[in-house]
Amino acid sequence: MWARCAAATAVALSATASAANLGQIGPVFEITEQHAIQYMIERLGKMEKSGELARLERETQDRARKAVAEPTPVAGLSETFKTRTYYYDPTVTVPENIVDGTGRVLVPAGFRKNPLEVFSLSKHLLFFDARDERQVGYARRLIDHYKGRVTPILVGGSYLDLMKRWDLRVYYDQRGTLSNRFGIKQVPALVTQEGPLLRIDELRVQG
Missing domain, CATH: 3.40.30 (Glutaredoxin)
Known part of the structure; x- marks a missing residue:
């Protein structure tokens, strides 16, 4: 009697374990999320190589000089x-x-x-x-x-x-x-x- 119960329990556990293993659905990819700071560093590096960063710096300096030399006109006059x-x-x-x-x-x-x-x-x-x-x-x-x-x-x-x-x-x-x-x-x-x-x-x- 006890032997039959033990055997039945073993079969049930084996079936449950088999049912839990659903296998692989589609390809598996490694999760790699690039850090925001690293992205910014790489982006700035590309901008520097292309000359875009230097251009933006010149434009910022030009705007600052113009704002000092010729401030915004007073409105309403x-x-x-x-x-x-x-x-x-x-x-x-x-x-x-x-x-x-x-x-x-x-x-x-x-x-x-x-x-x-x-x-x-x-x-x-x-x-x-x-x-x-x-x-x-x-x-x-x-x-x-x-x-x-x-x-x-x-x-x-x-x-x-x-x-x-x-x-x-x-x-x-x-x-x-x-x-x-x-x-x-x-x-x-x-x-x-x-x-x-x-x-x-x-x-x-x-x-």
């Missing part, structure tokens, strides 16, 4: 068509208490102060577009008229080229920070101080 004069109040309001390390309030929230009460604008500010030679010539005449007491600020064009031409320091209104703050819409625009206010004149090019 046009050449003055109709002259306009208005005033800008530079007074600032403290939005929240300014305290020291012990929590003592140094400047309370809501405090207002006009910086022109502390210092004066030593030079006029002249905004213009150096891509327009008429504006460049007009700006030069204004600078001479005010005997150099003018700070030239570009909203377009190359300030480096103009510095070389004029042998004078020229600034650029990056991202339109100042022209937007002053509400300038047309150039050339001349900013001068009148007491506690700034006077902005959007001027038409003359001559």
Whole structure:
């Protein structure tokens, strides 16, 4: 009896083992996944041999030099068509208490102060577009008229080229920070101080 059970069990196990061996279905390939870093190294090597890498480096350097020499023009400005004069109040309001390390309030929230009460604008500010030679010539005449007491600020064009031409320091209104703050819409625009206010004149090019 026990012998028959043992034999039957052996046959069943043998059949199960045979059923589990399904054999090979199609060809078998070795799994080889190339590492991403290795791929990048090989890719850069190919680009270097072909000269593509050197070309990309030159293009990147050229774009960087151009961005420095001739920044993006300030958007939203046009050449003055109709002259306009208005005033800008530079007074600032403290939005929240300014305290020291012990929590003592140094400047309370809501405090207002006009910086022109502390210092004066030593030079006029002249905004213009150096891509327009008429504006460049007009700006030069204004600078001479005010005997150099003018700070030239570009909203377009190359300030480096103009510095070389004029042998004078020229600034650029990056991202339109100042022209937007002053509400300038047309150039050339001349900013001068009148007491506690700034006077902005959007001027038409003359001559």
